[in-house]
Amino acid sequence: MPDNLSYSDRRTFLTKICHLFSFIGFFIITGIFLLFAFPKKISKKKTVYVYVCKEEDLPLQGARQYLINYSRQEKPVEHKIFIVNTGKELFALSSSCTHLGCLINWYRSENRFLCPCHGGKYDISGNVVEGPPPTALNHLPMKIEHEKVHIGIKV
Amino acid sequence: MGRFFEWLDRYFGIKKPHRRFLKRSIPEGVNYFFCLGGVAFTLFIFLFASGLMLAIYYVPSENDAFASIIYIHNEVRLGGFIRSFHKWSANVFIISIILHTIRVFVYKAYRHPRELNWIVGSLTLILAFASGFTGYLLPWDQKAYWATEVGTSMVKKFPLVGPYISYFLRGGADVTGATLIRFYAVHTLYLPLLMCLLLWAHFHLVKQQGVKGGL
Numbered sequence: 001m002p003d004n005l006s007y008s009d010r011r012t013f014l015t016k017i018c019h020l021f022s023f024i025g026f027f028i029i030t031g032i033f034l035l036f037a038f039p040k041k042i043s044k045k046k047t048v049y050v051y052v053c054k055e056e057d058l059p060l061q062g063a064r065q066y067l068i069n070y071s072r073q074e075k076p077v078e079h080k081i082f083i084v085n086t087g088k089e090l091f092a093l094s095s096s097c098t099h100l101g102c103l104i105n106w107y108r109s110e111n112r113f114l115c116p117c118h119g120g121k122y123d124i125s126g127n128v129v130e131g132p133p134p135t136a137l138n139h140l141p142m143k144i145e146h147e148k149v150h151i152g153i154k155v
Numbered sequence: 156m157g158r159f160f161e162w163l164d165r166y167f168g169i170k171k172p173h174r175r176f177l178k179r180s181i182p183e184g185v186n187y188f189f190c191l192g193g194v195a196f197t198l199f200i201f202l203f204a205s206g207l208m209l210a211i212y213y214v215p216s217e218n219d220a221f222a223s224i225i226y227i228h229n230e231v232r233l234g235g236f237i238r239s240f241h242k243w244s245a246n247v248f249i250i251s252i253i254l255h256t257i258r259v260f261v262y263k264a265y266r267h268p269r270e271l272n273w274i275v276g277s278l279t280l281i282l283a284f285a286s287g288f289t290g291y292l293l294p295w296d297q298k299a300y301w302a303t304e305v306g307t308s309m310v311k312k313f314p315l316v317g318p319y320i321s322y323f324l325r326g327g328a329d330v331t332g333a334t335l336i337r338f339y340a341v342h343t344l345y346l347p348l349l350m351c352l353l354l355w356a357h358f359h360l361v362k363q364q365g366v367k368g369g370l
Contacts, residue, residue, distance in 0.1 A: 019157075029204060032208075032233060032237075033204075033208060035232045035233055036208050036211075036231060036232060036233050036234065036237055037208065037211055038232070040230065040231065040232060
């Protein structure tokens with residue numbers, strides 16, 4: 001390099017420096033762009049069926065709260081869900097309020113799910129009765145096999 | 156790499172006409188204040204690049220705009236950096252254009268035969284302000300909302316057509332999601348396009364007329 005430079009005049013040297021900086025800048029910006037634009041989470045969500053209870057423990061009428069245990073990203077998670085029996089149909093409801101994700105509770109005396117955060121109220125089917133929630137509670141897929149109840153959770 | 160460009164240039168023939176521009180002699184009395192225009196242009200390129208990146212994640216909708224900003228800032232890799240970079244570049248962009256304007260004014264470079272270039276430059280400054288105003292709404296937080304509310308209310312005081320201009324700007328009677336989409340389109344499509352045109356004109360005129368020398 002020094003040999004080469006001794007033949008070059010100042011302008012050529014400056015031009016070369018400019019080129020060098022342009023290339024470095026170009027690669028840095030490309031790198032930043034790729035880092036920025038590349039998606040962070042790539043793995044698809046899978047529905048995993050988690051054991052809840054035996055079939056005989058299901059409510060005959062009304063809603064009942066269950067705690068289910070499973071692992072998410074190799075960490076044990078406890079999750080609250082509701083299983084509702086309206087007499088006509090049996091289904092499972094998510095316990096997170098559709099407004100901002102607080103955990104709702106079932107109040108049998110009022111026959112409503114109540115959210116403690118902003119006063120959202122849902123009826124027994126999960127439809128909004130009162131308050132800020134924009135949509136009804138999420139229904140969770142449920143299946144009963146060999147008298148055991150399983151709930152589908154997206155992991 | 157140099158050889159690659161040589162090969163490209165054999166077909167495009169860009170180098171020769173630009174060599175005359177890039178290697179022209181500059182007049183006496185030029186100093187570092189003459190770089191302010193170049194600083195502004197560099198910042199324009201920075202804004203363009205970081206804006207292109209932000210546009211990948213930003214959602215111009217009433218419900219999701221703020222959430223997408225939070226997502227960019229906290230979740231996306233380098234997101235906070237790019238967003239802050241865009242914001243600060245915008246501030247420095249305006250400042251450097253104003254300083255550039257002062258330099259041109261002090262050196263009397265707005266006089267004949269450069270009056271058209273002064274007009275083009277002024278239009279660029281106005282567009283830069285417009286970009287700032289429309290971009291300010293995009294985070295869709297309280298500050299953004301009320302700034303736009305006040306800004307578009309000022310227009311109402313214009314005699315006769317005032318209210319209609321404000322309806323036109325807001326896309327309705329109030330600042331709503333319609334305003335957000337409107338401002339997003341103007342900020343990311345209309346203004347950059349116009350800006351590119353004006354900057355081309357600006358540089359073409361500098362190329363034609365040369366740089367005005369010192370005092």
